[in-house]
Amino acid sequence: xxxxxxxxxxxxxxxxxxxxxxxxxxxxxxxxxxxxxxxxxxxxxxxxxxxxxxxxxxxxxxxxxxxxxxxxxxxxxxxxxxxxxxxxxxxxxxxxxxxxxxxxxxxxxxxxxxxxxxxxxxxxxxxxxxxxxxxxxxxxxxxxxxxxxxxxxxxxxxxxxxxxxxxxxxxxxxxxxxxxxxxxxxxxxxxxxxxxxxxxxxxxxxxxxxxxxxxxxxxxxxxxxxxxxxxxxxxxxxxxxxxxxxxxxxxxxxxxxxxxxxxxxxxxxxxxxxxxxxxxxxxxxxxxxxxxxxxxxxxxxxxxxxxxxxxxxxxxxxxxxxxxxxxxxxxxxxxxxxxxxxxxxxxxxxxxxxxxxxxxxxxxxxxxxxxxxxxxxxxxxxxxxxxxxxxxxxxxxxxxxxxxxxxxxxxxxxxxxxxxxxxxxxxxxxxxxxxxxxxxxxxxxxxxxxxxxxxxxxxxxxxxxxxxxxxxxxxxxxxxxxxxxxxxxxxxxxxxxxxxxxxxxxxxxxxxxxxxxxxxxxxxxxxxxxxxxxxxxxxxxxxxxxxxxxxxxxxxxxxxxxxxxxxxxxxxxx
Amino acid sequence: xxxxxxxxxxxxxxxxxxxxxxxxxxxxxxxxxxxxxxxxxxxxxxxxxxxxxxxxxxxxxxxxxxxxxxxxxxxxxxxxxxxxxxxxxxxxxxxxxxxxxxxxxxxxxxxxxxxxxxxxxxxxxxxxxxxxxxxxxxxxxxxxxxxxxxxxxxxxxxxxxxxxxxxxxxxxxxxxxxxxxxxxxxxxxxxxxxxxxxxxxxxxxxxxxxxxxxxxxxxxxxxxxxxxxxxxxxxxxxxxxxxxxxxxxxxxxxxxxxxxxxxxx
Numbered sequence: 001x002x003x004x005x006x007x008x009x010x011x012x013x014x015x016x017x018x019x020x021x022x023x024x025x026x027x028x029x030x031x032x033x034x035x036x037x038x039x040x041x042x043x044x045x046x047x048x049x050x051x052x053x054x055x056x057x058x059x060x061x062x063x064x065x066x067x068x069x070x071x072x073x074x075x076x077x078x079x080x081x082x083x084x085x086x087x088x089x090x091x092x093x094x095x096x097x098x099x100x101x102x103x104x105x106x107x108x109x110x111x112x113x114x115x116x117x118x119x120x121x122x123x124x125x126x127x128x129x130x131x132x133x134x135x136x137x138x139x140x141x142x143x144x145x146x147x148x149x150x151x152x153x154x155x156x157x158x159x160x161x162x163x164x165x166x167x168x169x170x171x172x173x174x175x176x177x178x179x180x181x182x183x184x185x186x187x188x189x190x191x192x193x194x195x196x197x198x199x200x201x202x203x204x205x206x207x208x209x210x211x212x213x214x215x216x217x218x219x220x221x222x223x224x225x226x227x228x229x230x231x232x233x234x235x236x237x238x239x240x241x242x243x244x245x246x247x248x249x250x251x252x253x254x255x256x257x258x259x260x261x262x263x264x265x266x267x268x269x270x271x272x273x274x275x276x277x278x279x280x281x282x283x284x285x286x287x288x289x290x291x292x293x294x295x296x297x298x299x300x301x302x303x304x305x306x307x308x309x310x311x312x313x314x315x316x317x318x319x320x321x322x323x324x325x326x327x328x329x330x331x332x333x334x335x336x337x338x339x340x341x342x343x344x345x346x347x348x349x350x351x352x353x354x355x356x357x358x359x360x361x362x363x364x365x366x367x368x369x370x371x372x373x374x375x376x377x378x379x380x381x382x383x384x385x386x387x388x389x390x391x392x393x394x395x396x397x398x399x400x401x402x403x404x405x406x407x408x409x410x411x412x413x414x415x416x417x418x419x420x421x422x423x424x425x426x427x428x429x430x431x432x433x434x435x436x437x438x439x440x441x442x443x444x445x446x447x448x449x450x451x452x453x454x455x456x457x458x459x460x461x462x463x464x465x466x467x468x469x470x471x472x473x474x475x476x477x478x479x480x481x482x483x484x485x486x487x488x489x490x491x492x493x494x495x496x497x498x499x500x501x502x503x504x505x506x507x508x509x510x511x512x513x514x515x516x517x518x519x520x521x522x523x524x525x526x527x528x529x530x531x532x533x534x535x536x537x538x539x540x541x542x543x544x545x546x547x548x549x550x551x552x553x554x555x556x557x558x559x560x561x562x563x564x565x566x567x568x569x570x571x572x573x574x
Numbered sequence: 575x576x577x578x579x580x581x582x583x584x585x586x587x588x589x590x591x592x593x594x595x596x597x598x599x600x601x602x603x604x605x606x607x608x609x610x611x612x613x614x615x616x617x618x619x620x621x622x623x624x625x626x627x628x629x630x631x632x633x634x635x636x637x638x639x640x641x642x643x644x645x646x647x648x649x650x651x652x653x654x655x656x657x658x659x660x661x662x663x664x665x666x667x668x669x670x671x672x673x674x675x676x677x678x679x680x681x682x683x684x685x686x687x688x689x690x691x692x693x694x695x696x697x698x699x700x701x702x703x704x705x706x707x708x709x710x711x712x713x714x715x716x717x718x719x720x721x722x723x724x725x726x727x728x729x730x731x732x733x734x735x736x737x738x739x740x741x742x743x744x745x746x747x748x749x750x751x752x753x754x755x756x757x758x759x760x761x762x763x764x765x766x767x768x769x770x771x772x773x774x775x776x777x778x779x780x781x782x783x784x785x786x787x788x789x790x791x792x793x794x795x796x797x798x799x800x801x802x803x804x805x806x807x808x809x810x811x812x813x814x815x816x817x818x819x820x821x822x823x824x825x826x827x828x829x830x831x832x833x834x835x836x837x838x839x
Contacts, residue, residue: 311741356667362620363671385620503667 018484020493023331026054028126033133034058037287040081045323049492059106068105069541078529084281086533094536102540108134108153116544128166132157139247139461143213143234146250154254161264168265175272175473177252179242182470187341191260196242202256244464267338271322272315272345276513280320284513293518299361299386307393310355312470313347324493328481345473349498355388360506362386392467393459406449413442591772595696599707601781602798603689604681608708609636609657615672616660631660651754662746673712681717693726707733755784
């Protein structure tokens with residue numbers, strides 16, 4: 001087992017062969033965050049490429065009308081993120097899943113994830129590793145949620161892992177816990193040393209943040225005002241310790257708290273900016289609005305001057321590459337040959353810059369707009385390539401001016417009254433039409449003003465990542481793990497970013513992926529699911545009624561179909 | 575793609591070498607000149623200032639070339655260098671993507687059918703097909719790739735390379751040796767030696783009088799849509815001439831002289 005800053009004996013570790021499939025064979029892992037972007041791809045990869053894995057228990061929240069198992073089943077039936085499994089197994093997917101996947105209802109915000117103690121007892125007797133993927137990824141979450149999910153959630157995962165047979169935790173964090181720094185970022189964590197070098201007690205920091213949140217909530221009776229104040233004060237606290245926002249602060253605090261535990265083996269997986277898949281579940285798949293989505297959207301608008309630092313690293317990683325790195329880390333953790341930290345980033349071997357991202361996005365849009373039937377797009381937008389401004393967003397006067405202008409125009413249209421502004425002759429003839437036209441224009445300019453306001457806000461939030469800091473994240477651990485793999489497994493699980501052709505990925509995979517899967521969300525549209533492939537039966541769900549008998553020590557537990565069907569206790573198997 | 579023939583007899587081949595068929599991109603495969611490719615790319619710069627400067631520079635280059643054709647002595651590499659100097663500051667990505675766009679939207683669409691048939695014919699006759707472009711490699715390679723999708727393909731592409739700085743941006747200079755309107759005979763001989771081409775058994779296709787050097791190096795020259803000067807020389811030297819106005823028939827040995835013109839003046 002290793003506890004060093006990086007890992008013990010890297011060269012020796014790199015030399016010894018590793019088989020991911022052999023390591024995962026028969027193992028039982030508990031995964032949180034399956035309903036999220038990375039969670040789906042990770043599980044899809046494990047089930048497709050390591051089908052001999054013993055069992056995957058998925059933690060999911062039940063909703064009022066839907067049990068956790070129902071929610072998970074629906075994802076397997078129709079989520080594009082799991083399309084590869086439906087295509088691979090077809091009608092046999094149900095039986096394939098029944099042998100490998102079950103569900104436990106719970107919430108990471110609660111101790112032991114809110115799982116019934118009897119279920120925990122049974123699960124704990126067979127789980128080899130807790131893989132904690134769940135987390136909030138908003139840059140500015142309400143600290144109440146940010147702390148509950150990202151900090152307390154990680155602590156709960158560690159508590160649960162400490163009770164399991166394997167006593168192992170793989171915690172998915174973020175590379176940006178490095179904080180507001182520039183330059184090389186090694187795979188290192190020193191508990192109690194903040195991003196700007198301040199010594200602090202992680203436990204005291206958590207307590208003071210929770211007190212701050214509580215005190216702020218009490219002080220402001222208006223919920224909206226209270227939330228804003230919580231974010232402001234929480235952000236100040238984060239900045240004081242060298243983290244640029246509440247997201248990185250909460251993820252870092254979680255790392256510091258979990259790393260100081262001595263009763264479990266922990267490894268931290270730190271992806272950078274997780275974006276569209278290269279190949280799994282299929283090329284271009286994305287979910288939700290991730291970091292680059294709004295930036296790509298902005299490049300396609302009339303706004304030309306992007307307040308980015310041209311040569312700063314835009315550390316994007318395809319989601320399936322992150323899944324590869326996570327599976328590698330999991331395999332090494334299960335063998336007790338793990339690194340403490342696996343940074344999953346592109347900057348050290350194949351850097352991509354904001355200048356390139358803007359240029360390539362403009363080139364994609366130029367081609368699209370050139371084919372458009374809309375003359376505005378074909379003539380104006382096509383020729384409005386975005387350029388990197390190399391200036392911070394808060395120094396750019398254009399957007400505030402545009403916002404002020406659109407507001408003024410909106411107000412002018414809003415204040416239009418036919419009886420005041422039109423002579424009687426005109427009013428009688430066109431008064432109604434002109435009033436309606438003014439109302440429509442007021443609405444339209446109001447929308448434009450709001451959009452500009454959102455862009456200003458977005459650029460403010462993004463500024464630490466797109467302008468202020470230039471992180472060069474080292475990825476030694478995952479590259480060394482890759483060297484341990486044989487040729488066949490390297491193709492399936494190896495870290496593959498050095499070979500990524502950014503132009504091809506950005507123009508033919510990522511931006512089209514965002515256009516299909518993410519950007520419609522910014523317009524308030526819904527992303528359609530795949531045509532469902534109905535599973536024959538519900539997935540197994542751990543419930544107290546099924547685990548009446550205490551587990552035998554050292555036994556491997558599985559929920560058998562028969563046991564579930566008869567509502568009896570799960571069977572135990574060696 | 576319609577497959578045409580060759581205006582040549584089957585050429586005798588040296589046992590250790592192979593014959594090549596050299597096609598100029600500018601003028602032969604497509605009427606547009608190299609400065610037009612540079613102007614297209616410049617006109618699609620990201621910044622407006624660069625667009626205006628670039629287009630202006632490319633047009634000046636085109637005008638100078640016109641002057642040179644009138645005998646001012648600028649047919650060498652200088653006009654080519656000038657045309658591509660306007661692309662200073664362009665990223666490699668933009669050069670490649672715009673090169674693809676230009677090749678697909680302009681060159682392939684407007685490629686001379688007669689030239690395409692000649693490429694097909696040369697391949698069928700066992701010649702190594704070589705594209706010689708004064709345009710940048712980004713344009714010439716993209717043109718060759720686009721053609722190869724559903725048409726004739728080139729075995730070798732010789733084009734100019736823009737010098738890039740360590741950030742992947744064009745400096746505005748071309749990497750030596752530059753392919754000028756007039757091909758450097760020593761360089762062509764060196765390339766022929768490197769690839770084992772038998773120049774005496776090879777074919778070359780030219781369009782302008784600047785191509786006379788190229789045509790003079792091979793055993794089987796041919797003029798495609800020649801300008802007045804080249805047409806005159808071709809007639810004098812009994813070279814085949816291909817014109818698009820007239821229907822193009824696959825040649826036979828007896829039609830070696832010309833397809834659509836009468837006896838040389």
